[in-house]
Amino acid sequence: MNCFRIDESGYTGFDLLNADQRFQGASAIAISDEDADRLIKQHFPKLQAPELKYRALSRREANHPRLIGLMRDLLSDFRCVTYVCDKRFMLTLMFVDYAVEPFYYERGFDFYAGGQNYAMASMLHMAGPTLLGKPQFEALMAAFQRSMKEKSEEALRDLVAAARATNWMELPEVLGPLAKYAAPECLEAISTPDLTTDVALIVLQSLITRMEVMSEGRYRVAHDQSKNLQTYTEFLQRFIDHDANVEFRATEITSLKFPLKLTAVEQVDSKDSPAVQLADVMIGAAIEAANNLAGLRSGGLDAEQVLSLYADDQFIHMVPSIDFEEQKRFRQGSQSGELIDYLAGNVFGPKKR
Known part of the structure; x- marks a missing residue:
């Protein structure tokens, strides 16, 4: 069974005004630990650290070409999706x-x-x-x-x-x-009980819409054992457990259909999973690029070069747009309202209205 490895960055729970972490996101990659280990050794043959960590690697300019090469191989040869949102x-x-x-x-x-x-x-x-x-x-x-x-x-x-x-x-x-x-x-x-400003559910819903399209059959998800990702586990399990036959159109290119092809979720130690480490690289580079383009940070990989590696269907971003006509076309026929009410009433708690 195929397995998507997931890692997240920028999670601050309900606090979307956190000054130090403006962006939040996650990456999912369908890659085995064996293939991941091979790629890590290919691009970082002298790596001495116990695991691959994007933030540590991006600080050294000498690592930048290797990181770009690694990401290019991942995005060219494996099924990947990255989601980034401006939390404000x-x-x-x-x-x-x-x-x-x-x-x-x-x-x-x-x-x-x-x-x-x-x-x-x-x-x-x-x-x-x-x-x-x-x-x-x-x-x-x-x-x-x-x-x-x-x-x-x-x-x-x-x-x-x-x-x-x-x-x-x-x-x-x-x-x-x-x-x-x-x-x-x-x-x-x-005042609706359990309704919060935590956007973990939105991040996951976006990843799921792409993973469902990229997977021909059943698949599972594995992610790190961090406290933040425990919330992701709980949400993913609710998605998995929902067995009604229903489908909603969200945008021109995305929809959500139950029951999902996703059948299982597990947490693993990232030190033991080269594939999860590669998910860390993908989301780390995307969040860094977002901060650099927004003028909030500097350094690391060239943001334009990072984003140029992605195909249109590999990168999802939720940021403001003043191109109202394009957004209207993109979201024409959207069932977002029905989806919000359905998830609230049938998967995650009481209805909003």
Whole structure:
């Protein structure tokens, strides 16, 4: 049975405003430990460390050509997918999903049609600091994150107050539900038990959509024994256990169909798994590239060169986009709203609405 090895980077749980880790992501590679060991010895024949670690290798410029060569071989010869998201944008997208969308849903509007939620979140993320006031926008996002975590009446009151403290009339279609109406349906959605700003589920869902396409038959997943990845194990097991026959279209190129071809998940010690070490290299390079392109870090591999190695269907990114027409085309016919409700109601807990 095929096995995808997974590793993650940038996980900070519910805290999507973490200043030190702006991006989060994960990589999945269908490669055996034997092939992985062969590639590591081929590209790093003098490696003395007990395991291959991207961060340690990328610090030395002499390793850069070897890392690029290793990644080129992986992406050319093995089934791979990498997902990276801007966590602050993801928080803004969640704000639109829970602090805005329920207001429109109650009034008969399909907020997910044509990716309208994505377009609104992109606009809010990119223009919000200027139109609403930068300190006020940052305070609003912090209040939203806190309210999603605490679920308390005090946190919800503070969220409404934070919305009203912005120049919300500049974006009334976005901030009006909270600032003008303190919409009960939005506050109820935010108060949903077990609903958090943790994006591990979103990361996994994205990887699964590609792994399902890349796998002709049943497959399993193996990943490191880190505390962060324990959350991934729990989510993956819920996906595996769901045996209903149902399918949802997410974008032009992705869908999610149950029951999955994925049949098992296990945690392994990365020191004993060269394949998991290669997953670490893939996601490490992608996160480093994202930080460099955003101007948050410098050094390491050339970001443009790293991204040029990927085919279109090997790299998934969730970042804001102002190309609204392209996003509308890409997400036309999306069943994202139905998928969110289905997963919430049937796989991961109570429904959002």
